[in-house]
Amino acid sequence: MWRRLSYESERVMKLGFKQGLNHGVPIAIGYFFVSFAFGLTGSVEGMDWWQTMLISMTNLTSAGQFAGMKIMLAGGSLVELALSQLVINLRYSLMAISLSQKTDAKFRGIYRWILGFGITDEIYGVAAGQKEEISRSYFFGLMTLPYFGWAFGTMAGGLLMRVVPNVVLQGMGIALYGMFIAIVVPKAKEDHHVLKVCLLAIVFSGMFTYVPILNKVSVGVSIIICGLGAAILGAVFFPIAPIDDGELPTVEDRETVMGGDQA
Amino acid sequence: MNINAFLLGLLVMSVVTYLVRAVPFGLMQKKITNRFFCSVLYYIPYTVLSAMTFPAILTSTSSLHASVCGMLVALLLAYKGKGLVRVAFSAALATLAMHVILTCIHEFL
Structure with a gap:
Protein backbone atom coordinates (compact mmCIF):
# COMPACT_ATOMS: atom_id res chain seq x y z
CA MET A 1 0.00 0.00 0.00
CA TRP A 2 2.69 2.45 1.01
CA ARG A 3 4.80 1.47 -1.94
CA ARG A 4 1.92 1.94 -4.27
CA LEU A 5 1.04 5.35 -2.85
CA SER A 6 4.57 6.70 -3.06
CA TYR A 7 4.93 5.30 -6.53
CA GLU A 8 1.82 7.14 -7.64
CA SER A 9 2.82 10.39 -6.01
CA GLU A 10 6.09 10.19 -7.88
CA ARG A 11 4.27 9.65 -11.12
CA VAL A 12 2.19 12.79 -10.74
CA MET A 13 5.32 14.81 -9.90
CA LYS A 14 5.24 17.07 -12.92
CA LEU A 15 6.80 20.47 -13.24
CA GLY A 16 4.02 22.86 -12.28
CA PHE A 17 3.50 26.49 -11.35
CA LYS A 18 5.22 26.16 -7.97
CA GLN A 19 8.39 24.61 -9.37
CA GLY A 20 8.36 27.34 -11.99
CA LEU A 21 8.16 30.06 -9.35
CA ASN A 22 10.94 28.37 -7.43
CA HIS A 23 13.24 28.12 -10.44
CA GLY A 24 12.52 31.76 -11.26
CA VAL A 25 13.88 33.12 -7.96
CA PRO A 26 17.57 33.34 -8.92
CA ILE A 27 16.64 34.84 -12.30
CA ALA A 28 14.42 37.43 -10.58
CA ILE A 29 17.22 38.47 -8.23
CA GLY A 30 19.66 38.74 -11.09
CA TYR A 31 17.16 40.70 -13.16
CA PHE A 32 16.56 43.11 -10.31
CA PHE A 33 20.21 44.12 -10.30
CA VAL A 34 20.60 44.23 -14.06
CA SER A 35 17.43 46.26 -14.61
CA PHE A 36 18.47 48.49 -11.71
CA ALA A 37 21.44 49.41 -13.88
CA PHE A 38 19.08 50.02 -16.82
CA GLY A 39 16.78 52.29 -14.82
CA LEU A 40 19.75 54.16 -13.46
CA THR A 41 21.33 54.66 -16.88
CA GLY A 42 17.97 55.81 -18.22
CA SER A 43 17.62 58.43 -15.51
CA VAL A 44 21.16 59.65 -16.02
CA GLU A 45 20.51 60.05 -19.74
CA GLY A 46 17.27 61.95 -19.26
CA MET A 47 14.32 59.59 -18.99
CA ASP A 48 11.75 59.63 -16.21
CA TRP A 49 11.63 56.58 -13.95
CA TRP A 50 8.14 55.64 -15.16
CA GLN A 51 9.31 55.74 -18.77
CA THR A 52 12.16 53.28 -18.24
CA MET A 53 9.82 51.16 -16.11
CA LEU A 54 7.23 51.08 -18.92
CA ILE A 55 9.94 50.04 -21.38
CA SER A 56 10.94 47.20 -19.05
CA MET A 57 7.35 46.08 -18.52
CA THR A 58 6.51 45.94 -22.22
CA ASN A 59 9.81 44.68 -23.63
CA LEU A 60 11.52 42.40 -21.11
CA THR A 61 14.84 42.40 -22.94
CA SER A 62 18.26 43.65 -21.91
CA ALA A 63 20.33 44.59 -24.93
CA GLY A 64 17.25 45.52 -26.98
CA GLN A 65 15.99 47.94 -24.35
CA PHE A 66 19.33 49.65 -23.95
CA ALA A 67 19.62 50.14 -27.69
CA GLY A 68 15.98 51.24 -28.04
CA MET A 69 16.32 53.77 -25.25
CA LYS A 70 19.47 55.21 -26.80
CA ILE A 71 17.77 55.55 -30.20
CA MET A 72 14.72 57.22 -28.65
CA LEU A 73 16.85 59.67 -26.69
CA ALA A 74 18.85 60.47 -29.81
CA GLY A 75 15.61 61.18 -31.66
CA GLY A 76 16.04 58.29 -34.12
CA SER A 77 13.30 57.28 -36.54
CA LEU A 78 10.66 54.64 -35.80
CA VAL A 79 12.03 52.51 -38.65
CA GLU A 80 15.45 52.53 -37.05
CA LEU A 81 13.88 51.66 -33.73
CA ALA A 82 11.91 48.75 -35.21
CA LEU A 83 14.91 47.40 -37.13
CA SER A 84 17.19 47.57 -34.10
CA GLN A 85 14.71 45.58 -32.01
CA LEU A 86 14.21 43.05 -34.80
CA VAL A 87 17.91 42.44 -35.24
CA ILE A 88 19.00 42.51 -31.60
CA ASN A 89 16.11 40.34 -30.45
CA LEU A 90 16.08 37.88 -33.34
CA ARG A 91 17.86 35.38 -31.12
CA TYR A 92 14.57 35.02 -29.24
CA SER A 93 13.07 33.57 -32.42
CA LEU A 94 15.69 30.84 -32.37
CA MET A 95 15.02 30.23 -28.67
CA ALA A 96 11.26 30.18 -29.32
CA ILE A 97 11.70 27.51 -32.01
CA SER A 98 13.94 25.53 -29.69
CA LEU A 99 11.46 25.84 -26.81
CA SER A 100 8.53 24.89 -29.06
CA GLN A 101 10.18 21.46 -29.33
CA LYS A 102 10.08 20.92 -25.57
CA THR A 103 6.53 21.95 -24.66
CA ASP A 104 3.89 19.41 -23.63
CA ALA A 105 0.68 18.71 -25.55
CA LYS A 106 -1.44 21.31 -23.71
CA PHE A 107 1.05 24.13 -24.18
CA ARG A 108 -0.08 25.34 -27.60
CA GLY A 109 -2.46 27.73 -29.31
CA ILE A 110 -3.36 30.84 -27.35
CA TYR A 111 -1.08 29.87 -24.45
CA ARG A 112 1.92 30.02 -26.75
CA TRP A 113 0.86 33.44 -28.01
CA ILE A 114 0.48 34.79 -24.48
CA LEU A 115 3.38 33.13 -22.65
CA GLY A 116 5.74 33.58 -25.60
CA PHE A 117 6.18 37.10 -24.24
CA GLY A 118 8.30 35.61 -21.45
CA ILE A 119 11.05 34.08 -23.59
CA THR A 120 14.32 35.65 -22.47
CA ASP A 121 17.88 34.31 -22.45
CA GLU A 122 17.71 33.16 -18.85
CA ILE A 123 14.08 31.99 -18.71
CA TYR A 124 14.65 30.06 -21.90
CA GLY A 125 17.93 28.72 -20.54
CA VAL A 126 16.32 27.33 -17.40
CA ALA A 127 13.28 25.93 -19.24
CA ALA A 128 15.46 24.31 -21.87
CA GLY A 129 17.52 22.73 -19.09
CA GLN A 130 14.62 20.71 -17.65
CA LYS A 131 14.53 17.00 -18.32
CA GLU A 132 10.72 17.02 -18.37
CA GLU A 133 8.49 18.55 -21.00
CA ILE A 134 7.56 22.17 -20.32
CA SER A 135 3.95 22.74 -19.26
CA ARG A 136 2.22 26.09 -19.58
CA SER A 137 1.80 26.37 -15.80
CA TYR A 138 5.49 25.72 -15.19
CA PHE A 139 6.50 28.28 -17.79
CA PHE A 140 4.05 30.83 -16.41
CA GLY A 141 5.49 30.28 -12.92
CA LEU A 142 9.01 30.53 -14.25
CA MET A 143 8.46 33.91 -15.94
CA THR A 144 6.41 35.51 -13.14
CA LEU A 145 9.07 36.52 -10.59
CA PRO A 146 11.68 37.52 -13.18
CA TYR A 147 9.06 39.81 -14.76
CA PHE A 148 8.45 41.63 -11.47
CA GLY A 149 12.16 41.63 -10.67
CA TRP A 150 12.83 43.26 -14.01
CA ALA A 151 10.06 45.87 -13.63
CA PHE A 152 10.75 46.84 -10.02
CA GLY A 153 14.52 46.78 -10.48
CA THR A 154 14.10 49.34 -13.27
CA MET A 155 11.86 51.46 -11.06
CA ALA A 156 14.32 51.31 -8.16
CA GLY A 157 17.23 52.22 -10.42
CA GLY A 158 15.33 55.15 -11.91
CA LEU A 159 14.22 56.51 -8.54
CA LEU A 160 17.46 55.98 -6.65
CA MET A 161 19.65 57.52 -9.33
CA ARG A 162 20.67 60.47 -7.20
CA VAL A 163 21.24 58.41 -4.07
CA VAL A 164 23.55 55.75 -5.44
CA PRO A 165 27.19 56.84 -5.60
CA ASN A 166 28.73 56.65 -9.04
CA VAL A 167 31.28 54.08 -7.95
CA VAL A 168 28.58 51.45 -7.33
CA LEU A 169 27.63 51.72 -11.00
CA GLN A 170 31.06 50.46 -11.90
CA GLY A 171 30.16 47.05 -10.58
CA MET A 172 26.65 46.96 -12.04
CA GLY A 173 27.60 46.92 -15.70
CA ILE A 174 29.26 43.54 -15.43
CA ALA A 175 26.47 41.69 -13.59
CA LEU A 176 24.56 40.70 -16.73
CA TYR A 177 27.69 39.29 -18.35
CA GLY A 178 28.46 37.37 -15.15
CA MET A 179 25.07 35.71 -15.48
CA PHE A 180 25.76 34.73 -19.09
CA ILE A 181 29.12 33.25 -18.06
CA ALA A 182 27.36 31.24 -15.35
CA ILE A 183 25.09 29.69 -18.01
CA VAL A 184 27.77 28.90 -20.60
CA VAL A 185 30.80 27.78 -18.59
CA PRO A 186 29.30 24.74 -16.77
CA LYS A 187 27.96 23.42 -20.09
CA ALA A 188 31.27 24.03 -21.86
CA LYS A 189 33.01 22.16 -19.07
CA GLU A 190 30.68 19.20 -19.49
CA ASP A 191 30.63 19.07 -23.32
CA HIS A 192 33.88 19.97 -25.08
CA HIS A 193 32.05 20.45 -28.38
CA VAL A 194 30.10 23.28 -26.76
CA LEU A 195 33.41 24.72 -25.54
CA LYS A 196 34.91 24.69 -29.05
CA VAL A 197 31.80 26.16 -30.65
CA CYS A 198 31.64 28.92 -28.03
CA LEU A 199 35.32 29.77 -28.49
CA LEU A 200 34.61 30.06 -32.21
CA ALA A 201 31.71 32.42 -31.51
CA ILE A 202 34.05 34.51 -29.34
CA VAL A 203 36.68 34.67 -32.10
CA PHE A 204 33.98 35.83 -34.55
CA SER A 205 32.68 38.34 -32.06
CA GLY A 206 36.22 39.63 -31.46
CA MET A 207 36.65 40.12 -35.21
CA PHE A 208 33.42 42.12 -35.39
CA THR A 209 34.70 44.29 -32.56
CA TYR A 210 38.30 44.95 -33.58
CA VAL A 211 38.75 44.33 -37.33
CA PRO A 212 38.26 47.50 -39.40
CA ILE A 213 35.16 47.57 -41.64
CA LEU A 214 33.74 44.54 -39.78
CA ASN A 215 33.48 46.68 -36.64
CA LYS A 216 31.09 48.99 -38.51
CA VAL A 217 28.44 46.24 -38.40
CA SER A 218 25.86 46.95 -35.69
CA VAL A 219 26.03 44.95 -32.46
CA GLY A 220 22.69 43.22 -33.08
CA VAL A 221 23.63 41.99 -36.55
CA SER A 222 27.08 40.84 -35.45
CA ILE A 223 25.64 38.82 -32.55
CA ILE A 224 23.35 36.98 -34.93
CA ILE A 225 26.12 36.33 -37.46
CA CYS A 226 28.53 35.15 -34.74
CA GLY A 227 26.00 33.07 -32.81
CA LEU A 228 24.31 31.49 -35.80
CA GLY A 229 27.58 31.05 -37.73
CA ALA A 230 29.31 29.25 -34.88
CA ALA A 231 26.24 27.09 -34.15
CA ILE A 232 25.97 26.06 -37.84
CA LEU A 233 29.66 25.15 -37.96
CA GLY A 234 29.13 23.23 -34.73
CA ALA A 235 26.20 21.36 -36.29
CA VAL A 236 28.33 20.52 -39.34
CA PHE A 237 31.43 19.33 -37.51
CA PHE A 238 29.99 18.05 -34.20
CA PRO A 239 26.39 17.02 -34.89
CA ILE A 240 24.57 15.78 -31.81
CA ALA A 241 23.48 12.16 -31.55
CA PRO A 242 20.33 11.39 -33.56
CA ILE A 243 17.17 11.37 -31.49
CA ASP A 244 14.57 8.67 -32.08
CA ASP A 245 11.44 10.39 -30.75
CA GLY A 246 12.23 13.79 -32.18
CA GLU A 247 12.81 15.27 -28.75
CA LEU A 248 15.54 17.83 -28.24
CA PRO A 249 18.26 16.76 -25.84
CA THR A 250 18.51 18.53 -22.55
CA VAL A 251 20.32 21.72 -23.29
CA GLU A 252 21.64 22.03 -19.79
CA ASP A 253 21.08 20.44 -16.46
CA ARG A 254 19.04 22.39 -13.98
CA GLU A 255 21.75 21.69 -11.43
CA THR A 256 24.33 23.52 -13.51
CA VAL A 257 22.11 26.56 -13.91
CA MET A 258 21.04 26.77 -10.31
CA GLY A 259 24.37 25.48 -9.04
CA GLY A 260 25.25 26.43 -5.51
CA ASP A 261 22.07 28.40 -4.98
CA GLN A 262 20.01 25.26 -4.97
CA ALA A 263 19.61 23.89 -1.47
CA MET B 1 11.37 64.13 -24.46
CA ASN B 2 7.90 64.56 -25.95
CA ILE B 3 5.42 62.18 -24.30
CA ASN B 4 3.68 61.24 -27.55
CA ALA B 5 6.97 60.49 -29.27
CA PHE B 6 7.93 58.34 -26.31
CA LEU B 7 4.67 56.39 -26.31
CA LEU B 8 4.86 55.81 -30.07
CA GLY B 9 8.45 54.60 -29.77
CA LEU B 10 7.46 52.38 -26.85
CA LEU B 11 4.66 50.85 -28.92
CA VAL B 12 6.94 50.13 -31.89
CA MET B 13 9.64 48.61 -29.66
CA SER B 14 7.32 46.38 -27.71
CA VAL B 15 5.29 45.16 -30.70
CA VAL B 16 8.40 44.22 -32.69
CA THR B 17 9.96 42.50 -29.69
CA TYR B 18 6.73 40.62 -28.96
CA LEU B 19 6.31 39.41 -32.53
CA VAL B 20 9.92 38.24 -32.72
CA ARG B 21 9.19 35.89 -29.81
CA ALA B 22 5.56 34.92 -30.21
CA VAL B 23 5.29 34.31 -33.97
CA PRO B 24 7.80 31.44 -34.15
CA PHE B 25 6.58 30.10 -30.80
CA GLY B 26 2.91 30.21 -31.79
CA LEU B 27 3.32 28.88 -35.31
CA MET B 28 5.86 26.13 -34.70
CA GLN B 29 3.66 23.14 -33.92
CA LYS B 30 5.66 20.23 -35.29
CA LYS B 31 8.64 18.54 -33.73
CA ILE B 32 11.89 19.08 -35.59
CA THR B 33 13.56 15.72 -36.29
CA ASN B 34 16.25 16.90 -38.68
CA ARG B 35 19.59 16.18 -37.04
CA PHE B 36 21.29 19.27 -38.46
CA PHE B 37 18.61 21.66 -37.17
CA CYS B 38 18.55 19.94 -33.80
CA THR B 47 27.13 30.65 -28.97
CA VAL B 48 24.80 33.66 -28.76
CA LEU B 49 25.55 34.21 -25.07
CA SER B 50 29.30 33.81 -25.72
CA ALA B 51 29.24 36.30 -28.58
CA MET B 52 27.25 38.75 -26.46
CA THR B 53 29.65 38.44 -23.53
CA PHE B 54 33.02 38.58 -25.28
CA PRO B 55 34.62 40.95 -25.84
CA ALA B 56 31.84 43.32 -24.65
CA ILE B 57 32.51 42.40 -21.00
CA LEU B 58 35.93 44.06 -21.22
CA THR B 59 34.34 47.47 -21.83
CA SER B 60 31.36 46.96 -19.50
CA THR B 61 32.93 49.29 -16.91
CA SER B 62 35.10 52.37 -17.33
CA SER B 63 38.27 50.52 -16.32
CA LEU B 64 39.68 47.60 -18.33
CA HIS B 65 41.56 46.26 -15.28
CA ALA B 66 38.42 46.25 -13.14
CA SER B 67 36.44 44.52 -15.91
CA VAL B 68 39.08 41.85 -16.37
CA CYS B 69 39.10 41.28 -12.61
CA GLY B 70 35.32 40.79 -12.58
CA MET B 71 35.47 38.56 -15.64
CA LEU B 72 38.10 36.27 -14.09
CA VAL B 73 36.06 35.97 -10.89
CA ALA B 74 32.96 35.10 -12.94
CA LEU B 75 34.81 32.49 -15.00
CA LEU B 76 36.33 30.88 -11.91
CA LEU B 77 33.07 30.70 -9.94
CA ALA B 78 31.11 29.50 -12.97
CA TYR B 79 33.74 26.80 -13.53
CA LYS B 80 33.25 25.72 -9.93
CA GLY B 81 29.54 25.38 -10.66
CA LYS B 82 28.20 28.28 -8.61
CA GLY B 83 24.71 29.56 -9.43
CA LEU B 84 23.68 32.45 -11.68
CA VAL B 85 23.16 35.00 -8.96
CA ARG B 86 26.27 34.20 -6.99
CA VAL B 87 28.44 34.45 -10.09
CA ALA B 88 26.87 37.73 -11.24
CA PHE B 89 27.03 39.28 -7.79
CA SER B 90 30.63 38.22 -7.12
CA ALA B 91 31.72 39.57 -10.50
CA ALA B 92 30.09 42.89 -9.70
CA LEU B 93 31.70 43.05 -6.25
CA ALA B 94 35.14 42.13 -7.61
CA THR B 95 34.84 44.80 -10.29
CA LEU B 96 33.75 47.36 -7.73
CA ALA B 97 36.59 46.44 -5.35
CA MET B 98 39.17 46.66 -8.12
CA HIS B 99 37.76 49.99 -9.17
CA VAL B 100 38.00 51.36 -5.64
CA ILE B 101 41.57 50.10 -5.29
CA LEU B 102 42.60 51.65 -8.61
CA THR B 103 40.95 54.94 -7.69
CA CYS B 104 42.82 55.00 -4.35
CA ILE B 105 46.14 54.27 -6.04
CA HIS B 106 45.46 57.00 -8.53
CA GLU B 107 44.46 59.51 -5.83
CA PHE B 108 47.18 58.89 -3.28
CA LEU B 109 50.25 58.03 -5.31
Missing part, protein backbone atom coordinates in the same frame (compact mmCIF):
# COMPACT_ATOMS: atom_id res chain seq x y z
CA SER B 39 22.30 20.41 -33.57
CA VAL B 40 22.08 24.09 -34.46
CA LEU B 41 19.36 24.58 -31.84
CA TYR B 42 21.46 22.72 -29.28
CA TYR B 43 24.47 25.02 -29.76
CA ILE B 44 22.74 28.33 -30.36
CA PRO B 45 21.99 29.52 -26.80
CA TYR B 46 25.63 29.09 -25.86
